[in-house]
Amino acid sequence: xxxxxxxxxxxxxxxxxxxxxxxxxxxxxxxxxxxxxxxxxxxxxxxxxxxxxxxxxxxxxxxxxxxxxxxxxxxxxxxxxxxxxxxxxxxxxxxxxxxxxxxxxxxxxxxxxxxxxxxxxxxxxxxxxxxxxxxxxxxxxxxxxxxxxxxxxxxxxxxxxxxxxx
Ligand code: SF4
Ligand code: SF4
Numbered sequence: 001x002x003x004x005x006x007x008x009x010x011x012x013x014x015x016x017x018x019x020x021x022x023x024x025x026x027x028x029x030x031x032x033x034x035x036x037x038x039x040x041x042x043x044x045x046x047x048x049x050x051x052x053x054x055x056x057x058x059x060x061x062x063x064x065x066x067x068x069x070x071x072x073x074x075x076x077x078x079x080x081x082x083x084x085x086x087x088x089x090x091x092x093x094x095x096x097x098x099x100x101x102x103x104x105x106x107x108x109x110x111x112x113x114x115x116x117x118x119x120x121x122x123x124x125x126x127x128x129x130x131x132x133x134x135x136x137x138x139x140x141x142x143x144x145x146x147x148x149x150x151x152x153x154x155x156x157x158x159x160x161x162x163x164x165x166x
Contacts, residue, residue: 029098029099029100030098032081032098032099032100033080033081033100034076034077034079034080034081034098034099034100034101035058035076035079035080035081035082035096035097035098035099036076036079036096036097036099036101036104037058037059037074037079037085037094037095037096037111038094038095038096038097039072039074039093039094039095039111039112040093040094041111041112041113043091043092043093044072044091044093044094044111044112044130045091045128045130045131045134046070046072046112046114046127046128046129046130046131047090047091047128047131048061048072048128049088049089049090050072050085050086050088050089050094051072051085053084053085053087053088054084054085055082055084056078056079056080056082057075057078058074058075058076058077058078058079058080059072059073059074059085059111060072060073060075061073063116068115068116068118069113069114069115069116070112070113070114070115070116070128070129071110071111071112071113071114072110072111072112073108073109073110073111074108074109074111075107075108075109076101076104076105076107076109077105077106079096081096081097081098083096114128114129114130115128115129116128116129117129117132117151118151119151119152119153119155119156120151120152121152121153121156122153122155122156124153124155124156125153126151126153
């Protein structure tokens, strides 16, 4: 046992103070009205379902107008740990725990970073790059054919087919 710990262990008041601190923290966590979301970014597609399900605005999507940056942001201060985001997630990659972290109250945490993919013809939004890639991979596995690799939106692709039929 190191010297500092030895002194503190021999001081019943210090032991009591430490134990009451631990239990107070545990109590705060159990009774915390707030939640903390953790997201496994390696499995998230950025589909945004969790964001649309979050009634408090604790989760939100931020997109950069000029950079095409796509982010999912989280705010501890308004998360009520309802679990709606966990239930709706098709990839099962989001978790929430009841916890109170006063030092994070003012923070907006970036849970996912991606880029918006755009139609090469009209510039319309195709969606987050991760989601588009995942849909293509799934279509390929399900239909055993290579999905169209072009970055055209459905409208421009249909117009292309229509013009070719002329
Ligand atoms: S956490 Fe789940 S629901 Fe939310 S964006 Fe990622 S995949 Fe979609
Ligand atoms: S637990 Fe509820 S309030 Fe918190 S981020 Fe998820 S949906 Fe929003």
